[in-house]
Amino acid sequence: MKSEFILAINELCTERQLSRDVILEAIEAALVSAYRRDHGGDVTAHIDPETGQAHVYSTMTVVEKVQDPATEIALADARRLDPDAVIGGSVTVEVTPKDFGRIAAQTAKQVIVQRIREAERNALYQEFEDRKHEICSATVQSIGPHGVTLSLGRGEAVMPVAEQIRGERLRPHSRIRVYVVGVKDTPRGPEIIVSRAHKDMLKRLLELEVPEIFNGQVEIKGIAREAGSRSKVAVAATQPGIDPVGCCVGMRGMRIQSIVNELAGERIDVIEWSPDAATFIANALSPAKVLNVVLEEREDGRTATVIVPDRQLSLAIGKEGQNARLAARLTGWRIDIKPASTAAVEAFGALSEEVLESDESLLRAAEALLLGQDPLKPEGEEAEPGEEPPQAEADARAGGGS
Structure with a gap:
């Protein structure tokens, strides 16, 4: 006994x-x-x-x-x-x-x-060392000038000012979800550092809300985040027949809206990742529509020149350059955005006077630009297989209408 x-x-x-x-x-x-x-x-x-x-x-x-x-x-x-x-x-x-x-x-x-x-x-x-880089629920205890003190049940955590969502107002005794950044062993006991501004906070929320990400059917390729304002998430399907963007957004946007509400109204753009750099950059500038992307790799870095319609220039750049800045951070390319009118002027300026000897050659060059062809290609040169010369295409249309 x-x-x-x-x-x-x-x-x-x-x-x-x-x-x-x-x-x-x-x-x-x-x-x-x-x-x-x-x-x-x-x-x-x-x-x-x-x-x-x-x-x-x-x-x-x-x-x-x-x-x-x-x-x-x-x-x-x-x-x-x-x-x-x-x-x-x-x-x-x-x-x-x-x-x-x-x-x-x-x-x-x-x-x-x-x-x-x-x-x-x-x-x-x-x-909490085992729970590092995971999301957990916390209760706000006190709010001070140097950070927020939270209760994690058995432990107490600190969320510094730099790890808070800008503009978010927290109230004592309110329950929130936080991301465990790290744990320090101090003489006074473990010091737990948490965050709501970390980009992996968004990643963990997506894993919780989107079963396809949790199961591995959809993969998160990259995240660019400005906490409290806007984020961009690149996703790709690991199995054929799956729409990665649709899985993340959910029916009527319910899945992504749940995450937006959790992050104090932060705007989240979900884009499809592509192995082709030009396509990926064009997708990253969503919701702006991109006409063309020219890639250039030099010793001082990689630059992508992006041509957009004149009326969508401000949309592509975003407020205070935020859309372009997040797209550059997400893709890893320096992005130079130009309106179509400026790009056309620069393209015509690059053509030598010897090539454009007459108004007729100028019109042919303009037509070639509109069709996405080389404006410097000689008139008699054969078109690529499966491609009709512009004049032949015009004659065919005229013959069909007669």
């Missing part, structure tokens, strides 16, 4: 959510500390996990004549415990006192409390 001592230990373990072995080790260490304080010597302690009975053992050196009773034992006494004992050897002797006394009990209590606190700190640190 278990003693009241063991029952109290079990209750303590349940209340503090600690390992029973950790508690028993803490008590054994306390017993050793209390014994050494009064008697000294090389001792160990053991508590029977079934009965709760405590035993203290001392390792003593076998000598012919005892000078220090705390560390030495006579050969005759040693052979009563171990018939094979010899001088110079050692034997283990139980030295459990009948009563440790008031000072010993107080010392044991202090050590137990200290070890329990250390065990709680280590358990808390390990718990």
Whole structure:
């Protein structure tokens, strides 16, 4: 039958959510500390996990004549415990006192409390170390000039100003979801740093709201985020027949709207990733429509010149350049956006006067530009297979109408 001592230990373990072995080790260490304080010597302690009975053992050196009773034992006494004992050897002797006394009990209590606190700190640190880079629910405790203090249940977290969503107003006792950035082990206990502005916060929310992402049918290729304002997410399907953008947006936009509400109204653009850089850049500038993308790789970096209709220039650039900035961050290209009229003027300016000798050649060059062809191609040169020259196409249309 278990003693009241063991029952109290079990209750303590349940209340503090600690390992029973950790508690028993803490008590054994306390017993050793209390014994050494009064008697000294090389001792160990053991508590029977079934009965709760405590035993203290001392390792003593076998000598012919005892000078220090705390560390030495006579050969005759040693052979009563171990018939094979010899001088110079050692034997283990139980030295459990009948009563440790008031000072010993107080010392044991202090050590137990200290070890329990250390065990709680280590358990808390390990718990949130395992939850790092994940999303968890938190309750706002207080809001200060240097950050927000939140309760994570067993632990307390800090959300610095830099990790907050700009313009978001939090209220004490309100529940929010946060992203665990990291855990620091400090003398005061684990310091948990959380964020709502981290781009991986958006990634985890998408994994929670979109089953296709969680199951691996849709892959997130990249995220560019300006927390509280706007984000762009590039997604791709890993299986044929799946619309990656449609999966993320959901029926009537319900899936993406749930994430927008969680992030204080942050606008989220979901675009389809493409292995072709030009196509990916054109998609990244959504909702603006792109006419053409010219890629140029140089030693100082990669530049993409993007041609858009004049009326969509401001849409492509975005408010304070935000749309272009996020697209550049998402694709990894420096993006130079030009309206179609400016691009046409520059293209005509690049044509030499020798090529454009007459108004007729100028018209042919303009027509070639509109058809996406090379304006410098000689008139008599054969068209690519499957492509009709512009004049032949015009004659065919005229012949068909007659």
